[in-house]
Amino acid sequence: MFIIASEQTRELDRLQKLLDKLGQPYRVFVTNLETDLDQQTDSLATVFIQKDPASKVGQPLFFNDLAVPELWECWTLGITTYLFDGEERRAKVVLRGDILSRTVDRVEWFGQGEEIVSIDFYNRYGWRSKRSLLTETGQPYLDIYLNRQQEEVLLHFVSQGTFLHQTPEGRDRLYVNMEEIQRAVLEQLLSDDEAILLLDKSLLDVVKKIPKERLAYCARDAHDLDEIKEQVSQILLVEDGLLREEKDGITSLSGLVNVEQESFQPEALVMTASQEVEGLSSLVHQFPQVTFHIAALTAMGPKLTDLETCSNVHLYPGISLEKYEDLLSSCSIYLDCNRGEEVWSSSLRALENGQVLFGLKSTVHQEAYKNLSTITDTVEEMEQQLDTLLQHPGTYKELVREQARILKLPEKEALGELFKRLEGGIG
Numbered sequence: 001m002f003i004i005a006s007e008q009t010r011e012l013d014r015l016q017k018l019l020d021k022l023g024q025p026y027r028v029f030v031t032n033l034e035t036d037l038d039q040q041t042d043s044l045a046t047v048f049i050q051k052d053p054a055s056k057v058g059q060p061l062f063f064n065d066l067a068v069p070e071l072w073e074c075w076t077l078g079i080t081t082y083l084f085d086g087e088e089r090r091a092k093v094v095l096r097g098d099i100l101s102r103t104v105d106r107v108e109w110f111g112q113g114e115e116i117v118s119i120d121f122y123n124r125y126g127w128r129s130k131r132s133l134l135t136e137t138g139q140p141y142l143d144i145y146l147n148r149q150q151e152e153v154l155l156h157f158v159s160q161g162t163f164l165h166q167t168p169e170g171r172d173r174l175y176v177n178m179e180e181i182q183r184a185v186l187e188q189l190l191s192d193d194e195a196i197l198l199l200d201k202s203l204l205d206v207v208k209k210i211p212k213e214r215l216a217y218c219a220r221d222a223h224d225l226d227e228i229k230e231q232v233s234q235i236l237l238v239e240d241g242l243l244r245e246e247k248d249g250i251t252s253l254s255g256l257v258n259v260e261q262e263s264f265q266p267e268a269l270v271m272t273a274s275q276e277v278e279g280l281s282s283l284v285h286q287f288p289q290v291t292f293h294i295a296a297l298t299a300m301g302p303k304l305t306d307l308e309t310c311s312n313v314h315l316y317p318g319i320s321l322e323k324y325e326d327l328l329s330s331c332s333i334y335l336d337c338n339r340g341e342e343v344w345s346s347s348l349r350a351l352e353n354g355q356v357l358f359g360l361k362s363t364v365h366q367e368a369y370k371n372l373s374t375i376t377d378t379v380e381e382m383e384q385q386l387d388t389l390l391q392h393p394g395t396y397k398e399l400v401r402e403q404a405r406i407l408k409l410p411e412k413e414a415l416g417e418l419f420k421r422l423e424g425g426i427g
Helices: 010-022 178-189 280-286 302-309 321-330 346-352 367-371 379-391 393-406 412-424
Strands: 002-005 027-030 041-043 073-077 080-084 089-095 104-110 116-122 128-134 140-146 152-157 162-165 173-175 196-198 215-219 234-237 250-252 267-271 291-295 313-316 333-336 356-360
Touching: 002 010, 010 412, 027 178, 173 178, 267 321, 280 291, 280 302, 280 379, 291 302, 291 321, 302 313, 313 321, 333 346, 346 356, 356 379, 356 393, 379 393
Parallel strands: 002 027, 002 196, 027 041, 196 215, 215 234, 234 250, 267 291, 267 333, 291 313, 333 356
Antiparallel strands: 073 080, 080 089, 089 104, 104 116, 116 128, 128 140, 140 152, 152 162, 162 173
């Protein structure tokens, strides 16, 4: 399975997680010039500079291990670090996202008056993979891509849009534009029987020589797909909600759950954009054995913050995506009781993480949820349903399977067959 995307996106990340859940092997190619990519992913640049498997071994470079001229040193004030020649600051070291690790993302080199004239970029394996030379206005005019041995391999003349591949044999090759280098690299990477999952419709023209039977387009939602449908054998919806009706050639991946890998934990999650969460206070006090995780993208109102005094309540105002995904994987209950708009399609994400959905018919965020036995008319009925689950935790997997059946969530076996047909080139 070969995934082609224009960049690293949330949709690509979700697709990879879904394929991992299916046990479906894949590799990823992004049609940009990023050099800081993980082992499963290549780009237009890494195809040239990371041919040696050893180039993807290592860890981010610690700031104090930067190679500098003799008598130069790293001069740091907290997280702000400069290269200092003994008299002047010659460069600024910008740290990676995990600032506490003090590892290098890039080094911005100064000309006169600390004007940035070039930037060296370091990847997650600890070596310099790119150098950008800048104009007086701070715009790159030449990007130089280097391999682990620090040999210049690929030059990108930014204003002209051309590329020069420099080979050890001296047989340099010029690519006149981005499309030409994309086509050349894809011809090198594509195999004869591999299914192609495309995440950017603008790339359909680049892969037009690929048989339609091997092509699938991965869309965020089900809108404006008629033209694309004629060019691929299958459309896969990566982010959309529940399909209201089945459509030939369109398959939703959202909601896929591997029931056998799930186990029950008395932990409940609610993701809300409002402090109005029906029945939450009552549930918290009636079920002290359940830990309630209440999350929001913003600050929380007093109806939620007042619950923080309860030992079985944890609040997450301004929650990060990383922490939210941790909660999705650790909780077995999701409360769809909050008023207002849903955040991050959280109920659907809960379903595919094996959580049993509890809620009220007046609050659920998908009409189809009203058909579930755990969605009730009143808070009292919901409490009874939750109490039954807690008294009989062995029914947990049965409830998860029931959700999948009633909501017609994608099944592992059916998706496995779909990908098998794509790999075999069978329409």
